[in-house]
Amino acid sequence: MKPTVTIEYCPKCGWMMRAAYMAQELLTTFTDDIYGVTLHPSEISGRYSVFIDEDIIFDRKKESRFPEIKELKQLVRDRVNPEKNLGHSDKK
Template sequence: MAHTKPRVTIEYCTQCRWLLRAGWMAQELLSSFTDELGEVALIPSSGGVFRVCVDAEQVWERKADGGFPEIAVLKQRVRNIVAPQRDLGHIDDKH
């Protein structure tokens, strides 16, 4: 049986017009984790939600984590799940 690569979901509020932010974060994750991710899905929602999950594990939630993630922090949290041994270079040096 083939190992399936992790799926990242970005659930965003359409009422708040956060599609561009969600799309940009999806692009950044796909660029950084070219070989590690199987999919990044954008999920339209409402009620001010902005949530990022890797498979079933939540890595960022706007209300719980206090706003939107810096892209470096989001990449580190995703990396810690999909490729914990991987060095993110300058991103790891700054944080």
């Protein structure tokens, strides 16, 4: 079964639009590689974490920043389809 990406975001912080944008980018890039992207409003203030199935791949508090979309695509690609070429979003 294809993996599911979950973006957990703080609704009180107003981060739903950021999460929706990142979900759209991931769905466009990984159409054939993932089952879908779930947006999950967090009950914990300040949370912005990205998971693939149950494994966390990015945590805003741990990194002290938000992920760049290029970075997030690389993290997802490395887990779901390491051979996939991301074009201009690929590592240099």
